[in-house]
Amino acid sequence: xxxxxxxxxxxxxxxxxxxxxxxxxxxxxxxxxxxxxxxxxxxxxxxxxxxxxxxxxxxxxxxxxxxxxxxxxxxxxxxxxxxxxxxxxxxx
Amino acid sequence: xxxxxxxxxxxxxxxxxxxxxxxxxxxxxxxxxxxxxxxxxxxxxxxxxxxxxxxxxxxxxxxxxxxxxxxxxxxxxxxxxxxxxxxxxxxxxxxxxxxxxxxxxxxxxxxxxxxxxxxxxxxxxxxxxxxxxxxxxxxxxxxxxxxxxxxxxxxxxxxxxxxxxxxxxxxxxxxxxxxxxxxxxxxxxxxxxxxxxxxxxxxxxxxxxxxxxxxxxxxxxxxxxxxxxxxxxxxxxxxxxxxxxxxxxxx
Numbered sequence: 001x002x003x004x005x006x007x008x009x010x011x012x013x014x015x016x017x018x019x020x021x022x023x024x025x026x027x028x029x030x031x032x033x034x035x036x037x038x039x040x041x042x043x044x045x046x047x048x049x050x051x052x053x054x055x056x057x058x059x060x061x062x063x064x065x066x067x068x069x070x071x072x073x074x075x076x077x078x079x080x081x082x083x084x085x086x087x088x089x090x091x092x
Numbered sequence: 093x094x095x096x097x098x099x100x101x102x103x104x105x106x107x108x109x110x111x112x113x114x115x116x117x118x119x120x121x122x123x124x125x126x127x128x129x130x131x132x133x134x135x136x137x138x139x140x141x142x143x144x145x146x147x148x149x150x151x152x153x154x155x156x157x158x159x160x161x162x163x164x165x166x167x168x169x170x171x172x173x174x175x176x177x178x179x180x181x182x183x184x185x186x187x188x189x190x191x192x193x194x195x196x197x198x199x200x201x202x203x204x205x206x207x208x209x210x211x212x213x214x215x216x217x218x219x220x221x222x223x224x225x226x227x228x229x230x231x232x233x234x235x236x237x238x239x240x241x242x243x244x245x246x247x248x249x250x251x252x253x254x255x256x257x258x259x260x261x262x263x264x265x266x267x268x269x270x271x272x273x274x275x276x277x278x279x280x281x282x283x284x285x286x287x288x289x290x291x292x293x294x295x296x297x298x299x300x301x302x303x304x305x306x307x308x309x310x311x312x313x314x315x316x317x318x319x320x321x322x323x324x325x326x327x328x329x330x331x332x333x334x335x336x337x338x339x340x341x342x343x
Contacts (some may be wrong), residue, residue, distance in 0.1 A: 008308055008317070009246040014253035017313070042214070049273045056266035064320055086319060087265050089243035089275040092280075 001025060001079040005036055008086040014043030028082055029062060030054060030073040045084065059086040094118070096286055098188060102142055114142060120295050121145040123210040125198055125226055128152070129275060130240050131216030132164035133164040133284030134291075137187055138214075139182045146182065147192040149206060150174040160279035161277035198222050203229050212294060213238045214287055215260075220267030224329070227260035229250065233331050236301075238290050240283040243273040245311030247283035250321065251290045251302040254330070258321045261329035262307060282309050 004077065005019045015037060023032045034052065037044040049055050054069035061084040067075050077083065093115055099106070106114050122143050124131050127150035135148055153164075154169040154177055162174075169177040175193035182191045188332045198206060198217075199215070203225050207213065213230050215238060218221050230237035230252065237252040239260055252259050286307060295300040325331050 012310065013312065018146070025107065057268040059263075059319070060179060061319060066322065084319065088268050089220065089241045089246055089248060089273070090220060090268045090270060091242045091275050092126055092128055092216050092240070 001031060001077075002078050002083045003079070005033060006084045008084065009089065010087055011043060011046060011085055014040050014046060023077055027077055028073050029060060029067060029075050029077055032077055032083065033072075033085060046087065052086075057088055059088060060084070061086070066078065095188075097253075097258050098142065099185075101188065105141065109296040109298060110184045113298070116295050116297075117292065119300075120211045121147065121209065122214060122291055124148040124214040124216055125208050125222065126150055126175040126216030126218065127162070127164055127193070128158065128216060128218060129161040129242060129277070129280035130284040130287065131178075131214070132162045134214050134238075134288045135164060135178065135182055135330050137285055137288035138291055139186045139191070141288070142186065143189065143291070143295070145190045145192070147194065147208075147210070148175070149183075149194045149196060149198060150178065150268065151197045152193055157160050160331040161275060161280045163281075198225065200225060200244060209233075210235060212236045212238060212291055215241075215325050216287075218220060219270055220264065223260055224267075229328055230254060231259055236327070237296055238285045238287045238294075239267065242275050242279045242283050244275055245279055247279050247286075247303060247309040247311075248310075249283050249290070251285045251294070253301070256324040257303045259327060259330040262324040262327045265323050265324075271279055273339045276311075279309070280309055282311065326329065 003021050007015050019036050037047050054072050056069055060072050062084055102114050120143050127148050152174050154165040154172050164181050173195050174193040179191050181287045200273045203284040207229050212235050213226055231254045234254045240249045287334050306321050
């Protein structure tokens with residue numbers, strides 16, 4: 001199974017633009033992104049909180065459809081999926 | 093009617109949308125929340141485009157550390173209220189428009205009176221609590237809300253049309269943490285001018301707005317991308333109200 005994970009903005013700097021991952025069958029979005037983010041502590045901490053769950057403000061999309069961060073641990077990825085992870089910014 | 097002087101001033105843009113478009117800009121009133129990084133380019137480009145009335149609100153004083161990005165203010169303005177500096181620059185750029193600059197902090201208490209009757213609200217704030225307030229007022233008044241935000245080399249923008257597009261609270265359910273974020277002025281320039289472009293398009297009725305689309309600018313990669321966004325039916329700000337009482341008509 002092959003899944004594309006796209007990071008945007010600051011997440012891209014820390015974790016790379018596009019990662020092609022080969023998760024095990026039945027992997028959730030959270031598990032998949034967690035595995036990729038482990039390679040960079042700062043990147044991991046930007047996306048996940050101290051309990052290892054998605055920070056609430058992070059925007060998670062599966063094939064262009066918004067996934068609630070609270071559901072990312074139970075939504076399963078499928079072959080060919082594209083997952084997008086975007087950090088909204090706040091400055092003006 | 094456009095004066096001869098206005099016709100000459102806007103000579104290079106009237107061919108884009110005709111006298112009618114220019115008249116629409118002239119009769120419009122746009123509210124700009126913030127005279128900082130985003131508010132500066134947005135206000136300047138709306139002023140020079142001939143938006144007839146601009147109300148800009150900010151409570152800060154110009155500081156040296158503002159000057160890398162807040163191009164409404166110059167070195168000689170350090171220590172002045174941003175409203176004083178903003179009104180002077182905008183009237184310098186275009187004396188044919190009306191500029192109101194209000195020195196206050198936008199709050200739940202004053203936002204309704206502050207915004208008044210306008211044709212659109214530009215989000216040039218640096219924090220989400222006030223953005224959510226502006227979003228609600230835009231929904232109530234049924235006027236578009238032109239969102240923008242920046243950090244570093246990154247920026248985002250979208251145009252919220254009440255009743256047609258997702259609102260700010262649909263897109264950003266939780267605010268990112270407040271921080272004093274690093275930023276270059278050029279990022280504010282990119283996003284502030286995207287917002288100004290959206291306002292002009294909306295007012296003259298041309299093009300495709302950033303409606304239902306979150307524009308994402310990545311200056312480090314020099315890439316512009318977008319994410320499609322959809323309305324959240326359970327959104328506390330714009331979701332359809334659930335009827336709590338059902339009345340049965342007496343026969």
